[in-house]
Structures are given as structure tokens and as C-alpha cells.
Amino acid sequence: MAKQNINRREFIKLSAVGVAVIAGTRAVTGTQASSDTPKGKHQWAMVIDQSKCTGCNYCTLACQAHNDINPDIQWNKVDQDGTVGDQQQVFIPRPCMHCEKAPCVEVCPVKASYYRDDGIVMMDYDRCIGCRYCQIACPYDARSFNWEKFTGANPAVPEWGNPEVERRPRGVPEKCSFCYQTIDRGLSLGLKPGIDHDATPACVNVCPTGARLFGDLNDPESNVSKILHEKYAYRLRENLGTGPRVYYIPAEEAKPEA
């Protein structure tokens, strides 16, 4: 009962220490990951032309090789999307949408998912605790959990390419990264992502029909900016306000040869 009261000076001192500790933590942790919508020099985007996609799955395989993915997991999944015209099958490939307002980034309790300045939604696999809230929150099913460790040979290597990134550990979810490693290396060599092969995501390079385009939305002369200007394009689940950076050009009925 005797020492129940602390005086005002002590209280202020204690509060100051508390505030300093909190501010310190924020300053240290705030630098690495940003949770605001990015506004860097480049804003990468992908355009997928469904009228050209034949559902060959080359993109999936190239992705699995270059990113060294477990064959049970697909970062880039190709699905059927109904038909047009005379029973012509349409396909819809789905990488990560790299949303402008990404639900996964918002919900991650430890900021393991974060935005890069160029709009790529990244995963810090060393920070993730494996709670899977991002999987629950992703409207596009773009994340896959590593339920077990991926060991042994990757069946897609070397036929479809060679691994460029480390395998993810057991216990974290993983997803498409727009092949950030290729973009970063390409830029450092003075190449142009989307134009130069060595600076462009593997799925774009491998596509035999040229159904995928990649480029910078900030550059009005880039092939993605131009095609989005010319043609009608839509984005998936646009009503959610996530602002995906992957655009789709809907398939049209194939015109008979004249």
C-alpha cells in the first residue's frame, strides 16, 4: 500500500521511455517494407491477349523452371474460360495480379508481403510466419502454401529453363513475382523489360503465340501502354477495388480466312 503512488516526474519519465521505444521500433521496421501504394519510376504491368492464348501451358512450365517451383504448385495457372463463336475454347492464364491495393499486403501481420516501388507485390520468405491469412484474403487464388519441403529434382529443369531464385522453405506461402530477378538484372545491364528477352518475365518470353505483353505503364511508348490505349481490356474482379496490374484482352470469334 505504501508505494502505490509514483510522482508526476517519474510518470512523465516512464511515458517518455515508452514512446521512445515504440518510435524506435517503428523507425527500424518502417524502412524495409512499405504498405503504401507504390509510386516509383517504373510501374510494371502485364497484358494477356485471350484471343491468342491456346492453353498450351508453356508459361506454367517455364515459370516452374525459372522460379524452381514444386510441380504441385503453379504460380501461373491456365484455366478454361468458356467458348466464343463456334465452340472455340478460350483460356485464361492467371499469374499474381500485383494489385495496387493488395489484400495480401494489407492483412499480413508481419509485413512479409510488401510493395516494391515498381508495383511488384513481393514476399519476404525469411520474415513470413506461415499464418496463411494472405491466402485467405487473396481474391485470385494466387498463393500456394509450402505444405512440405520441395526436395529432389525439378522436372521442368532444364527443358524449360534454369532456376534463378532460391527454393522457398517449408511453411510459407509463395506466389508469382513477375520474375523480379530478371527485371532487376536486365535493368542493371541497361536492357528494357518487355522488349529485351533478358529483362522480361519467363512466361512472356516462352509464349509461342505472343499472347503476353509486359512493360512499363509509366512509359506511354511501351507496348503495354499502347495496346491498352488501342484495345478494350478488363481486369479480374475489378469491383473489389484491388487495382490489378494484369490486364486481359477478351477473345473474339476467329474471323474466317478471306
Add this chain to the structure above:
Amino acid sequence: MLKNLREKFVITPWMIWLGIMGIILLAGAVSGILVFWKGLVITNLTDKVPWGLWITIDLSSIALGAGAFSLCAGVYLFGLKRFQPIARTATFVGLIGYTMATLALILDIGKPERFWHSMVYWNTHSLLWEVTMCVILYLTVLMLEAMPIIANLEWLRTRFPKIAAIMSRVHHYAPILAIIGLGLSSLHQSSLGATYGVIKARPFWFKPEMSVLFMFSAIVGGISLTLFASMLSARLTKKAKINDVLIERVAHFVGYLLIGYFYFRAWDALAQAYTYDPGRTEGLHFLTKGPMAFNFWIGEMLLGMIVPMILLLYKPTRMNRFWRMTALLLVAGGVVAFRWDTNITGQLVLLSYIPGAAITYTSYRPSLVEILSGLAIIAYGLTAFSLGVKYLRVVDHSLVEEEHEEVHVKGTEPVRI
């Protein structure tokens, strides 16, 4: 010699109880080690259903631990002092509930060795971050609140009387702890609902009332479980002494709370039928006419709310100890059913990202490893509570704590010249 031994070791019901709990705990420990060793691949969790049985246990134990903050707030802040012995039991139940939740989470996350990341890397946008921080802080508050209870340990009192005395004195700060506990609990109990409520990808969850429902149901279920546990202990052992008048009064109050909870829940579920909304409407059908229909109508609505509401509001059944206990247990079960239904329905109904694609469904059935380790978490809770009743006088309404607001004022001695 053998005869002597036999006479010494008489098998009591207490030993049988501990034996059964021991077996379940052992099976759970083996399953837990298997999970850490082999990884989550041995569970039936999938990319479609990443949150399963363990998350339900986690949500339910936090909800049923909510009696601690609600009763402590009632006793220490709203001046209902005579219910203090029940708040004491509730604090202990809360402590057990929150440690159970922590155990379930450690099993569930893919990288358990990184659990501390949420304390270091803050994402203040994330509901789950907020919940984690609140749970950690509130667990600390609960431990402080439980200090005077643990000080009742006979061994501690005789061996370290000074430490026991210091621990008992924490009781003087009960009102301050109750304020902090009320704040933290209101935040995370409702935020657990909001954890689901903010997920716009899944329309069945995406609604603001999730937080209100989680908060309300936690208060109702938490108080009920504490009352039930007190009454059951009093039936089983002489170590537990209850004042039935107190329990009956609080149970009556639970009866009224149930009316509110029933109204909210029925409105929340059935108002979804107003319009067709892709994903949400299918979720409602899944819940009310699909595989969850039994859980919803019987588990949640009839047995979880309507039956106990009648039993607790109708005086003859409320006065009857058997019916009162039945009603209180049903309420707690109904809250667990609500958590399970909500968590599972939202994941089993799949809304595709492909434009115009039909709604599909998936299924989830917990694996043996999940069930065994889940049962062990529950067994840990039961064992801890029964030990508390036996050795810490957790349920003892004859125990009168020192008044916390007693203030000694020393008069100044008149100065003599």
C-alpha cells in the same frame, strides 16, 4: 508388503481422471511432434481451406475465455462486488483459454519458430497483427490478475511466504487491471470477427457485423462456461464451494443476453437473403440448407440459443441446478458451433476469379493428427482447471479477498511546540 502398497494406492476417481487426461495429452504430444517434424502436409488443410480445426479451437478458447474480462469489468468497474468470487474463477478460466489458443496457434502456423516476428515487425493495417498484440498483452494482464489465485498454492505459502504475500497484493490493482483488460479484450474479441469481416474476396464473411457478433457471442459464451465449470466442480468435489444465489443471478442475466445474441445472429444470417449476391447467397444456402444446416439450426439456433434462453429465463428450470447447468453448457457449445460454421462455410464456398464462372464447393475433414492434437489442447485446459480447483481454490465462493479499495489515511500529528 504387497498388501501395504495396495492399501496405500487406492484408485480414486481423481486418479482415473488424471490418467485419462494423461493418455489424451500423450497422444496429442506425439501428434504435435509429428506436425513439427513432418510439417503441415500431414494435416488435411489445403490451399483452398488453409484454416481448419485448430483455428476453430483457437477462436473458441479465446471466446470462452471472455468471461474473465466481462466479469472483472462487472465486479471491479461497475461495482457488482458480491460477484467477485465468480470473477476469480473467470480469470483462471480466461488464463487457461488464452494459453490454449496460443498452443493451437503455435501448431497452426507454418513457421512456429518465428512467432515473435509479430512483436517486432508491425503491420498496423493487419487485423491479425492487432489481435496477436492484444492477446500477448492480455495474457500478461491475465497472469497478473491470476497472481493472487496462484498465491493460494499451499506449497508456495509455506515455502515462500513472502513471495506469496507479494503475489496476493497484486489484487489491490485489480480495478486498474480490469480497465486494461476491458480495453484489450474489446479490441481483440471484436477484431477476431473483423479478421473475417474485412476479407472482400469472400462475400460470405465480408460484412461489418462480424466484429459485433464475435464480441457479443464471446461475452455470452465466456460467462456461461465459467458458471458451468463452477457448478460442475461443486458437484464433483468438496474442494469447490459455490454460493448458488450468485450463480443463479448471473445465469439469469445470461438468459437476457441470449435474447440479444439470438436477435443479432438471426438478423445477421437471414438478412443475407434479401438480395442475390454471388458467393454470399451460396454461403447462406450452404449454412442454412446445405451441409452446415444441422450445425446452424440445431447447434447454434435451437440448442445454442433458444433452449438455454428458455431454461434460464423460466424460473423453475433456472432454479433447478441440473437444468441450469445444461443450459450453460449448451450456450458455450453454441458459441463454438458459431465459430466453426463461420470459419468453415466461408472457405468451402469457392467464388472463382474467372468472370461468369459457377460457384464451386470444396470439403474439409480434419485429419487424425489434427483431431488428436486438438483434443490434447482441450485436455490441457480441463486438467489445468481441475488442478486449479483442487490446489488453488479457484472455485471457492467462501473465500473473501481483501477489499482492494481500502485506503489507510494517516492523520498528521499535530506539531507540539
